[in-house]
Amino acid sequence: MGVHRGGRSRLGPRLAALGAALAVTVSACGSSNPDVVTYRDPDRHSLFELPTEWNLYEGDQLTQVSIPFVIQGQDFQLPVISQMAFDGAPDSDPDNVGNSVSTSSFPIGAVTVREIGPDERDFMSRFLLAELVVPYHSQLGSEEILKQDFVFDNDFRGVQLAIAYTDSVTEAEAAVYLISVTDPNVTRMYSIAVGCSLDCFSTHQEDIVAVVDSYLVNTRG
Amino acid sequence: MAEARKERRPHASLWDRIRILLFLGVVIFFFTWQDANPPFVTWGEAFSDFASSTFGIVLVVLAGLEVLRQVHYLVSELWSGYNYFWQHKVFGGTERTLHRNTSEWFRYRIRRLITLVFLILAYAVVAMVMRDDVSSISEAILKFPQVLGDVVPVVLQFMFFGALVMFQFVAIFWFLSRGGIDIVFPRDIETRFHDVKGQDHVLDLVKENIAFLEKPDEIEAKGGYIPGGILLWGPPGTGKTLMAEAIAGEVGKPYVFVDPGAFIQMFFGVGILKVKRLFKKLRKLSLQHGGVIVFFDEADSLGSRGGAGQSPGPFQPFDLPPHLACNAVGYMSEGTQAMLTDLYQDAQIDDGADRHDRRWPRMIMGAGMGGGGGMGTLQALLSEMSGLKKPRGLSNRMRRILGMKPKAPPKYRILIIMATNMPNSLDEAMLRPGRIDRIYKVGYPSKEGRKATFDLYLSKVSHSLTEEDVDRLSTVTPYYSGAKIKDVVNEGLIIAIRDDRETLTWEDIWRAKSLKELGPPEDAEYIERERHAVAIHEASHAVVAHLIMRHKSIDLATIERRGTTGGMVKPISLEDRFVLWKTEYETEIKTFLASLAGERMFFENDSSAGVSADLRAATQIVALMEGVYGMGEGVTSLMGLPQTSVWQTPDPTEKVVGRMADRIETRLREMYDEVWGLLDQNRDKVLAVADALEEHRTISGDMITEIMGSEPGSLISHTPTGFHNFERAGIDNGKSVDGKKGAKEPEEAGVPAQAEE
Numbered sequence: 001m002g003v004h005r006g007g008r009s010r011l012g013p014r015l016a017a018l019g020a021a022l023a024v025t026v027s028a029c030g031s032s033n034p035d036v037v038t039y040r041d042p043d044r045h046s047l048f049e050l051p052t053e054w055n056l057y058e059g060d061q062l063t064q065v066s067i068p069f070v071i072q073g074q075d076f077q078l079p080v081i082s083q084m085a086f087d088g089a090p091d092s093d094p095d096n097v098g099n100s101v102s103t104s105s106f107p108i109g110a111v112t113v114r115e116i117g118p119d120e121r122d123f124m125s126r127f128l129l130a131e132l133v134v135p136y137h138s139q140l141g142s143e144e145i146l147k148q149d150f151v152f153d154n155d156f157r158g159v160q161l162a163i164a165y166t167d168s169v170t171e172a173e174a175a176v177y178l179i180s181v182t183d184p185n186v187t188r189m190y191s192i193a194v195g196c197s198l199d200c201f202s203t204h205q206e207d208i209v210a211v212v213d214s215y216l217v218n219t220r221g
Numbered sequence: 222m223a224e225a226r227k228e229r230r231p232h233a234s235l236w237d238r239i240r241i242l243l244f245l246g247v248v249i250f251f252f253t254w255q256d257a258n259p260p261f262v263t264w265g266e267a268f269s270d271f272a273s274s275t276f277g278i279v280l281v282v283l284a285g286l287e288v289l290r291q292v293h294y295l296v297s298e299l300w301s302g303y304n305y306f307w308q309h310k311v312f313g314g315t316e317r318t319l320h321r322n323t324s325e326w327f328r329y330r331i332r333r334l335i336t337l338v339f340l341i342l343a344y345a346v347v348a349m350v351m352r353d354d355v356s357s358i359s360e361a362i363l364k365f366p367q368v369l370g371d372v373v374p375v376v377l378q379f380m381f382f383g384a385l386v387m388f389q390f391v392a393i394f395w396f397l398s399r400g401g402i403d404i405v406f407p408r409d410i411e412t413r414f415h416d417v418k419g420q421d422h423v424l425d426l427v428k429e430n431i432a433f434l435e436k437p438d439e440i441e442a443k444g445g446y447i448p449g450g451i452l453l454w455g456p457p458g459t460g461k462t463l464m465a466e467a468i469a470g471e472v473g474k475p476y477v478f479v480d481p482g483a484f485i486q487m488f489f490g491v492g493i494l495k496v497k498r499l500f501k502k503l504r505k506l507s508l509q510h511g512g513v514i515v516f517f518d519e520a521d522s523l524g525s526r527g528g529a530g531q532s533p534g535p536f537q538p539f540d541l542p543p544h545l546a547c548n549a550v551g552y553m554s555e556g557t558q559a560m561l562t563d564l565y566q567d568a569q570i571d572d573g574a575d576r577h578d579r580r581w582p583r584m585i586m587g588a589g590m591g592g593g594g595g596m597g598t599l600q601a602l603l604s605e606m607s608g609l610k611k612p613r614g615l616s617n618r619m620r621r622i623l624g625m626k627p628k629a630p631p632k633y634r635i636l637i638i639m640a641t642n643m644p645n646s647l648d649e650a651m652l653r654p655g656r657i658d659r660i661y662k663v664g665y666p667s668k669e670g671r672k673a674t675f676d677l678y679l680s681k682v683s684h685s686l687t688e689e690d691v692d693r694l695s696t697v698t699p700y701y702s703g704a705k706i707k708d709v710v711n712e713g714l715i716i717a718i719r720d721d722r723e724t725l726t727w728e729d730i731w732r733a734k735s736l737k738e739l740g741p742p743e744d745a746e747y748i749e750r751e752r753h754a755v756a757i758h759e760a761s762h763a764v765v766a767h768l769i770m771r772h773k774s775i776d777l778a779t780i781e782r783r784g785t786t787g788g789m790v791k792p793i794s795l796e797d798r799f800v801l802w803k804t805e806y807e808t809e810i811k812t813f814l815a816s817l818a819g820e821r822m823f824f825e826n827d828s829s830a831g832v833s834a835d836l837r838a839a840t841q842i843v844a845l846m847e848g849v850y851g852m853g854e855g856v857t858s859l860m861g862l863p864q865t866s867v868w869q870t871p872d873p874t875e876k877v878v879g880r881m882a883d884r885i886e887t888r889l890r891e892m893y894d895e896v897w898g899l900l901d902q903n904r905d906k907v908l909a910v911a912d913a914l915e916e917h918r919t920i921s922g923d924m925i926t927e928i929m930g931s932e933p934g935s936l937i938s939h940t941p942t943g944f945h946n947f948e949r950a951g952i953d954n955g956k957s958v959d960g961k962k963g964a965k966e967p968e969e970a971g972v973p974a975q976a977e978e
Contacts, residue, residue, distance in 0.1 A: 038260070040260070040261065044261045044262055045261075047260055047261060216260075216261075218258060218261040218262075220258045220261070
């Protein structure tokens, strides 16, 4: 509890500054940055841009790594059909993305496509779309800095969310920015999430926001 | 060979060069466009994806081959040596080798095999495109049963709906194809040959056919065949239908009566079905009863297939041109005969009267179709009439499929009898031997025939007519058919019953005959002076006719109005004659002129317009005598002169009038003067007959004879010259006049020359 309070006391002014900065950054969405590389997952489900100095990991590189932002419940399993991970570390190492987001000093992100089974379909909601990426509701001092509905073409709907929380394991403060949507028939869940420690987030927030905002889903896929 | 080496391929147009490539390009583009979704799937990736699919590979390979082909063509167009190499060495050599080493049958089977392979490939491609679980040709072939299993329900569904629609049509046509046929079995037919009166000569001919039907084996054993069809043609009511019934009754075979309207249908194909159904039934009856008779009444309703351009008609034997109508043909060359026949046919087309008699009915039935003989019905009938010897039936089909020789069909003994009063309306093909083998005219009965017919119908009623009365009755009813005789007897009976009498009298028959021939008189009364004038008019005719006419007798004279006729004197032939002679024409002209002479005589040289028809008839007869019949001063026949133009040709009599008006007028005047003299000598007789007419309105020839006090024709000083000479020569009517055949010397003949005067 104390941690929670403490966390909140430390988070307060910094989150306010972060929120203001996010608002400015998000409103500037659409501006192009020449120093980015466009990536597309092998199955052409989604597409996003990363700063040139960031590292992308995919395929076999990720077999031994615990991918962040892919949460599976005990009774609520959504099989991953496509996944890519990336980081903003100076050195390229797939293990980077296996580190705890809350303690990472560089942005860590993941782009995933998961299959929604018929049994899970009726339970899907904006709450779950966020929880299956970052279960922040169970974390201490979680704050939704930005939360809004998000719609792609062809009625791909979901949520856009920026959150800050204190990791219950590391007790470190972290921030994550994500987009999570489903197709109209609710058969697939598409998500991108980038996060790191709160300090890191403040430092790289412009890149993080740009990466998440560049996310596109193949609505004809 | 040198020329072949220099030969290049003809230059192809740009369109020919690119059209297949364009088609393939459009198809490839379509599938690429369908897959492209930049930036996720770029155009290049979409094309690559499609090109790596099986269907894409096929299309791309085809496009590549097409490019190669076009390059090959282009080089062939520019380089003769290259063209020669491919055409004569490669393709020509392969062709020669193939032909040398393989048979045509082998190559045919190879072509079929290639077709089969192509079909399998086409199926495989479609299966790969349509189904997710099929990704290769081999898979498509292996999964064929599964694919078939998936497709069969859909196909069955479509087949079911198709069958439903077909069933509706079949049901409708099945219902429509029924009817129009009546089958009478032997025990139900009571009509026999003795019931057919007045047609003995035709019956004799028909009986021959019966013999054929009863003993077919005799003819067939000698290599002949049974006549399959008889056409009975002639005027209505002459007993054609009765005769057909009598045939069925005598033979003891089923009799199938085909309704004249059976084949007149609204829908195409129903008539054909009816014909097929009819003959199926006939074959069955034939086998069942050893023969069958089918009777098509009013066969002209079948019509013909031709249109306006068809030749005048197949019925030449009964419609001979005049130059072939006597023995003249014997000394004509074939060319002359053909030329005269052509001229005659042209004249027939020009002739308006003939147009009504023959040409129009053909055109109406033929060109108009009318749902009768048209619409394939006639063709089906012709086919069935001559197609009875073909192997038929399911078992024969099975035998054919199994490669066995089909069984010969049984001998169907079907006698087809057709009856018509418009023989020229029948299709020429129908009348050919093998279909209609015998054609008999059923004409009006002779006097003997009429007498037998009167006897038959009078025997069924109570009457007081003597043998002499019946004989006289048959004399005064020329051209009476059996049906008409029956009608007159029945009408007489009705008159008798109306007068509360049980017995039919001569008066009843006479009134019935007048009623049937002249129609009922109008209920209109003349004013007195007009009635007298009409009576004088008719009495003048009657008196002159009575005095000078021997070849005809006065049946009646009347002043009762009927239609546009104010009155009439009705003569009848005393004998069945076919040709009139000059002196007989003259008596008729004088009888016509009598009305004018009488009116002028009794009305102080005044006359009415009522003589116009008489004068016209007299003039026409004189014109024909002068210009056509050779009974005048000249011998030229104006009928033999060429016609000027089609449809506008004036009547020959008008030509005569135009060219020989003076001769006609002179001759008419001479006869008029003679008639004037006759009437002047018999003024009292004219007035007496006129009085009788005014009193009784209608009087009989007997009454006129009674008033005249002399026998008819008493003033005539001779029989027609021709008859006089015949009788002197002792030659009967109908025999040759040349003195060679049938001629007998008077002594030898033993017939005294008739004394005249």
